[in-house]
Amino acid sequence: MLMTDLIAKKRDGGELSTEEIAFMIEGYTKGEIADYQMSAMCMAILFRGMNDRETLDLTMAMMHSGETIDLSAIAGIKADKHSTGGVGDKTSLILCPMVAACGVKIAKMSGRGLGHTGGTLDKLESFPGFNISIGQRRFIDNVNAIGLSIIGQTADIVPADKKLYALRDVTGTVPSIPLIVSSIMSKKLASGADVIVLDVKCGSGAFMKTEAQARELAEGLTRIGRLAGRRCAAVITDMDQPLGCAVGNAIEVREAISVLKGETKGDLLELCLTLGSCILTEGGLAETTEQARALLQEAVDSGEALKKLAELVAAQDGSAADVYDPVRLPSAPVQLEALSEQSGYVRHIEAEKVGLVSMHLGGGRATKESDIDLAVGLFLHKKVGDRVEKGESLATIHASTPEKAEEAARLLRACYELSDTPVERPAFIKALVH
Numbered sequence: 112m113l114m115t116d117l118i119a120k121k122r123d124g125g126e127l128s129t130e131e132i133a134f135m136i137e138g139y140t141k142g143e144i145a146d147y148q149m150s151a152m153c154m155a156i157l158f159r160g161m162n163d164r165e166t167l168d169l170t171m172a173m174m175h176s177g178e179t180i181d182l183s184a185i186a187g188i189k190a191d192k193h194s195t196g197g198v199g200d201k202t203s204l205i206l207c208p209m210v211a212a213c214g215v216k217i218a219k220m221s222g223r224g225l226g227h228t229g230g231t232l233d234k235l236e237s238f239p240g241f242n243i244s245i246g247q248r249r250f251i252d253n254v255n256a257i258g259l260s261i262i263g264q265t266a267d268i269v270p271a272d273k274k275l276y277a278l279r280d281v282t283g284t285v286p287s288i289p290l291i292v293s294s295i296m297s298k299k300l301a302s303g304a305d306v307i308v309l310d311v312k313c314g315s316g317a318f319m320k321t322e323a324q325a326r327e328l329a330e331g332l333t334r335i336g337r338l339a340g341r342r343c344a345a346v347i348t349d350m351d352q353p354l355g356c357a358v359g360n361a362i363e364v365r366e367a368i369s370v371l372k373g374e375t376k377g378d379l380l381e382l383c384l385t386l387g388s389c390i391l392t393e394g395g396l397a398e399t400t401e402q403a404r405a406l407l408q409e410a411v412d413s414g415e416a417l418k419k420l421a422e423l424v425a426a427q428d429g430s431a432a433d434v435y436d437p438v439r440l441p442s443a444p445v446q447l448e449a450l451s452e453q454s455g456y457v458r459h460i461e462a463e464k465v466g467l468v469s470m471h472l473g474g475g476r477a478t479k480e481s482d483i484d485l486a487v488g489l490f491l492h493k494k495v496g497d498r499v500e501k502g503e504s505l506a507t508i509h510a511s512t513p514e515k516a517e518e519a520a521r522l523l524r525a526c527y528e529l530s531d532t533p534v535e536r537p538a539f540i541k542a543l544v545h
């Protein structure tokens with residue numbers, strides 16, 4: 112088999128066979144197929160697309176390029192969640208304890224963030240001592256003992272995606288539905304869960320700018336997941352402004368704790384109830400969405416969900432006291448209000464730019480090696496639809512120095528677009544895809 116022939120076949124709109132796809136992924140992972148050939152193939156796929164059979168074969172070939180996680184030693188339904196990424200997205204910190212408190216097992220591998228704010232692992236490391244490298248044995252034992260564990264993704268999971276994603280990133284071939292679906296689903300399938308829920312963001316701060324694109328991706332992800340034998344659902348959510356109010360690391364953890372305590376409602380709680388009810392119904396722990404939502408709400412109201420987070424932190428070498436008393440988490444020495452220079456109604460908040468403000472403060476990574484300041488970030492007081500008076504605070508900036516705080520306040524003001532006339536609050540949950 113020659114890669115040149117496969118490239119020409121896809122370029123001309125042909126369908127690649129199972130064997131051809133396996134040959135290409137195996138050869139590329141081993142370094143036997145060159146980057147320039149693989150990038151030509153990615154561009155051909157971007158223009159010509161792939162049918163479901165090809166996308167499933169690509170997903171499975173990528174999954175088999177490395178280690179897969181065997182969760183069979185864990186009794187019960189195992190669930191996992193994926194988000195296509197957004198600013199202020201601390202959903203996993205809330206959702207995982209909530210569903211674990213309802214009896215679903217969460218054995219989750221997460222990543223670190225690059226750019227913007229940190230990833231789930233960085234946020235969890237805001238708990239002093241939290242250990243994300245506890246090894247497979249303790250990982251499985253902890254899930255059996257307390258119902259959840261979250262660790263760092265090992266380098267051995269889907270090595271094909273690491274190479275391929277880096278290549279797509281520099282060859283203009285990221286926005287191809289079959290390539291995105293196979294990239295995301297190969298990692299989710301390798302992680303071993305029975306139920307997978309996907310949060311597909313759409314809007315200016317997201318990968319998919321329109322609802323139609325987000326729907327196409329959500330349908331592709333769930334279809335391939337089901338064809339691979341897993342139970343899947345997706346939720347399409349708005350990313351035209353940051354999720355919740357906190358953007359950073361420890362500051363996002365504090366917001367997550369406040370949701371788990373029942374003190375903060377709004378879009379964040381709504382998202383967790385929606386994703387959580389997909390998990391409970393797909394997992395057979397509830398018959399209807401209403402029943403599932405009631406179970407999840409009860410987990411919050413009874414304090415069981417918060418207790419699960421405390422158990423998670425304690426089981427991974429942190430202190431449960433930090434969950435019950437989050438003032439103990441890292442906090443920045445300087446706090447400054449970013450005051451509005453005009454009055455009006457908030458029409459838009461540029462989510463991506465808000466993420467960059469947090470990064471400038473030191474809360475995100477410019478390169479994989481960058482250190483991250485867990486204490487810095489910002490807390491938005493005004494969201495889309497809110498009325499703002501001149502001189503009122505748009506957000507509190509948490510910074511390491513007064514100079515950085517001033518600069519962040521200036522940058523943050525530029526993220527807000529105000530209107531003279533009232534603005535309707537956008538629907539946050541746009542659609543459910545089963």
Ligand code: URA
Binds near residue numbers: 195276292
């Ligand atoms: N996230 C992934 O993991 N892969 C993609 O291709 C796009 C987003």
